Amino acid sequence: GNLPASDTRGARSAGILTTTLDLDLQDAVAGIVRSHLPGLRRREASEAAVVGLENRTGAVRALCGSAGAGDPVQGINGALVPRSCGSTLKPFIYLMALERRILTAASLLPDTPDAVLKVYPDWDPDNFNHRYLGPVRVREALANSLNVPAVLALNVAGPRRVFARLGDWGLNPEARTLEDCGAGFVLGNLPVRLLDLSNAYVALARGGVYSPPRF
Numbered sequence: 001g002n003l004p005a006s007d008t009r010g011a012r013s014a015g016i017l018t019t020t021l022d023l024d025l026q027d028a029v030a031g032i033v034r035s036h037l038p039g040l041r042r043r044e045a046s047e048a049a050v051v052g053l054e055n056r057t058g059a060v061r062a063l064c065g066s067a068g069a070g071d072p073v074q075g076i077n078g079a080l081v082p083r084s085c086g087s088t089l090k091p092f093i094y095l096m097a098l099e100r101r102i103l104t105a106a107s108l109l110p111d112t113p114d115a116v117l118k119v120y121p122d123w124d125p126d127n128f129n130h131r132y133l134g135p136v137r138v139r140e141a142l143a144n145s146l147n148v149p150a151v152l153a154l155n156v157a158g159p160r161r162v163f164a165r166l167g168d169w170g171l172n173p174e175a176r177t178l179e180d181c182g183a184g185f186v187l188g189n190l191p192v193r194l195l196d197l198s199n200a201y202v203a204l205a206r207g208g209v210y211s212p213p214r215f
Contacts, residue, residue: 020059020215025052029062037067049078051198055205058214063195082191089166090150091204093186094142096165097157105139109149116148119155125187147187154186166190169200169210 052062065077097103141149203210
């Protein structure tokens, strides 16, 4: 889309700024955010953000930072503010273990209450549904977003090595250290931007080829 330069921060007062945004898609995404927010508020979520990227090129086709994105009073762009990453880093943890052939998709990992305590005596993470499935294969652990196997996969792959490699995917823009986050970064202790996280998943869609998002 084309935006007058006077509407962009730091742009000159004359001329046109050409962006990768698809105006129709941008409007549609903003409408979706507004329509879904009442339902999300029942789950105690007060805002939402969406990033739409083109896998092949990394072009940003839609970016909605909040339901009130056009309101200068709100002024918070949820797509660009670091937030807890939840379980979204798990695919990258397993990928790094697979890449080094430490694990395969068929490797068995324990999903039991005491499994993590054997490697991290002062940490007892639980699964989201508070249930355990026993021995599970890596593919099943990832598909079910199980917490315990993810922590164990991180342990065998090496937390420090894995944490350092996150930068290869454009993550950790705040330059946090492993000491800041601990091994719990695999379960959400690391704040990341939605834009960066979305672009890391685009790299997965391209077979692991990373490039920065393009505006």
